Structures are given as structure tokens and as C-alpha cells.
Amino acid sequence: MQLIAENLVLERGGRPVVSGLSLRLDAGSAIVLTGANGSGKSTLLRALAGYLKPTAGSVRVVGAGEDVEPGEVCHFVGHLDGIKTHLTAAENLAFWAIYLGGGDNVAPRVERALAQFSLDALADIPAGYLSAGQKRRLGLARLAVAPRSLWLLDEPTVSLDATSVEVLVAAINAHLTSGGLAVIATHVPMALAAAQSIRLGRVEAAA
Numbered sequence: 001m002q003l004i005a006e007n008l009v010l011e012r013g014g015r016p017v018v019s020g021l022s023l024r025l026d027a028g029s030a031i032v033l034t035g036a037n038g039s040g041k042s043t044l045l046r047a048l049a050g051y052l053k054p055t056a057g058s059v060r061v062v063g064a065g066e067d068v069e070p071g072e073v074c075h076f077v078g079h080l081d082g083i084k085t086h087l088t089a090a091e092n093l094a095f096w097a098i099y100l101g102g103g104d105n106v107a108p109r110v111e112r113a114l115a116q117f118s119l120d121a122l123a124d125i126p127a128g129y130l131s132a133g134q135k136r137r138l139g140l141a142r143l144a145v146a147p148r149s150l151w152l153l154d155e156p157t158v159s160l161d162a163t164s165v166e167v168l169v170a171a172i173n174a175h176l177t178s179g180g181l182a183v184i185a186t187h188v189p190m191a192l193a194a195a196q197s198i199r200l201g202r203v204e205a206a207a
């Protein structure tokens, strides 16, 4: 599968944020997005997921089947982690497992994700009681409950301790090794196996 964006122009609140950006991502590789606060990293990720309509240009996936949209093959893990605070960690993962990957073998998928992100001991605690880093791990654990080719991760290391960053990097590298794709916005260096880098800059509005 490939992710291809061509001549993207993205606006927020009527102002240009990304102007004329093109990228191509092949199976087994990643793009790391860097740039100052407000340079458009989250905006670009949202456009790649299909959550934000480009003012101009296009985003498409190739090789995933006819008429498949990026949103159908991606995991998007952003700042708003989508955690339901009244559900336990395990119940949150069970919801994502079904919503993102269908209803087969939900319990083992949830168990595997809990184990991978060291959440086993927290499985039955309402997610609202989890610490910031534990919530972030729970948000990231959705990557493990349903196989999806394209991971779009917005500052995924925020609130994580060093061990958890290592777990995340290992998960991303394993995903790439198995032919997955990832686009990751980050302010900190990550030891990724196969990554190109795109630095976003400020776009000046036309006078």
C-alpha cells in the first residue's frame, strides 16, 4: 500500500497552514513530521486521515482496494485520545477492537494490547482514574487491538516515561517491518528504522 498526497493546500479558520505539500509513503516506511508549534503538523495528519478536506490537492491510498479511503485503513491517535472515562481500560479497548477491527476474537486482542502497553494491572480501572501517561498508553494500545496499515500519530510520546517510549518505538518498528506505514508528528527524536523527515514551516497569508 502507498499513501500519496499531492499539492496539498490546507487552511484552518480561513488561514493557510500548509501550502503545496506533496508526499509519498511506501509500505514499510515512515514519515516523521517536525516543525514549530502551529506549523501545521496536526492539520496535515488530520488531512491525511480524511478528517479535514484540503482546500486544494488530494490524499489517496493506493493498493488497498478500489475506492478505499485513508480513514478506512488508518489508526489516528491524536491529542484528544478518545478515551471514554467511565469505561474501564479493558472496556475501552474492547470498544475500539470491535469498532476498528470487527467482532472476532475481541478478548484475546484486548489482552494482547493490554500486555503490550503494560496495562494489565490497570485493565479494570475506570479510564478516567488513569494518570496522563497511562491514558496515553491506553490511547496507543488501540494500535494493537485492530490491524490497520496506516498509523497516524500526533505527538505520541507526550506524557510517556522512557520505558513506554521504548515500547512505542518497538511497536512502530515492528509495524514497519511487517509492511505497515506511519506518519508521526513529534518534537522529540525517535529511533525509527525507516523514516524520512518532513519539516513544516510557517505559511504566510497572502496580503
Ligand SMILES: Nc1ncnc2c1ncn2[C@@H]1O[C@H](COP(=O)(O)OP(=O)(O)OP(=O)(O)O)[C@@H](O)[C@H]1O
Pocket: 012, 013, 014, 017, 035, 036, 037, 038, 039, 040, 041, 042, 043, 044
Ligand atoms: N479549528 C481551527 N480554527 C482556526 N485555526 C486553527 C484551528 N485548528 C488549528 N488552527 C491553527 O492552525 C495552525 C496549525 O495548527 P496545528 O495544530 O496543525 O499545528 P502543530 O504544528 O500541530 O502545532 P503543535 O506543535 O503546537 O502541536 C495554528 O496556527 C493553529 O492556531
